[in-house]
Amino acid sequence: MAAAEEREFLRRWHEEGDRLAREQLVERMLPFVRHVARVYTGRGEQLEDLVQVGVVGLLNAIDRFDLERGLRLSTFAAPNISGEIKRHFRDRSWAVRVPRDLQELSAKASRATERLSATLGRTPTVTELAAVLDSDEEHVLEAIEAGRNYVAASLDEPGEDGEGLSRIPGVVDGGFLLAEDRVMLGEGLAALPERERQIVLLRFARGFTQREIADHVGISQMHVSRLLRRSIEQMRMAIDSGAAA
Structure with a gap:
């Protein structure tokens, strides 16, 4: 034209x-x-x-x-x-590449929450969910936090031409979701301090367990769990803020 x-x-x-x-x-x-x-x-x-x-x-x-x-x-x-x-x-994808076991547990936790809410007349506690799911509280909580981040697309996975769209500088492991700036995930990672960013990548890019991360970084497993929850929330806020801009 x-x-x-x-x-x-x-x-x-x-x-x-x-x-x-x-x-x-x-x-x-x-x-x-x-x-x-x-x-x-x-x-x-x-x-x-x-x-x-x-x-x-x-x-x-x-x-x-x-x-x-x-x-x-x-x-x-x-x-x-x-x-x-x-x-x-x-609107249809995970913000980060969540390990399959967490995806499955997140789905089970969601269904269990609905059932228990109907039975108890209130939202179940993490302890109650863990008992029903035969899992530990930390794992259930991690799955719930991951499920809350089912918000962003894996736009850097190879398309038909075999090429991704872009790379966040310094990230070379293709297991983690990588995307253009406008998708806001780069900002999500950039919002994290260096140690938290490393922990997130170890968990979601390389599939480390919390215990393996704790040994690798030199902190307690409980501390890793707290840092992961806080980091996921920080990333979610950064993504939401970027999407609203």
Whole structure:
């Protein structure tokens, strides 16, 4: 689409409220939306579904476009399209790559909480959950904390082209979720002190147990548990803050 034609469609929509012009812009920009969406394929979503999500971002860009800035629509729309797709994934994925045993325990804890809440007429304590699940309290609490962070997408896993999107500097173990700045996970890690960041990576990137982390770092297992809970909460707050910005 030529720049002059694009600008005329935008002018008609913004100055005259011509909905046909808006629809024509979307139609002409669909190949571009598909191009952006293709980057995110290979993560369990069909391309056309991602295109539909991307169109929402395109519409937002069209509606917010400033004719006075002199930008091409594609330049302005690209981060809006990407952002909408990332939000789509964020709503469906774990913030960090949680070990499978914790994922399973988190799901069991959620179901047990519902059952016990109905029986007791109140939210069960961690001690009560641990008894029902035949697990120790620390493990149950860790699973609950991990489950609360089911908020962000694994956008740096290899797509169809085998390439991830970006890397947080200094992180080389591909087991941990890595993502672009706008997904906010880089900020989540950056919000942690060096020791806490190391502990989070040992737990979720390399699959260390709390006991193994305690031995590796030279602190007690209870201290590791407290630091993990605090670190996960700090990351969640950083992610939420970044997403709201």
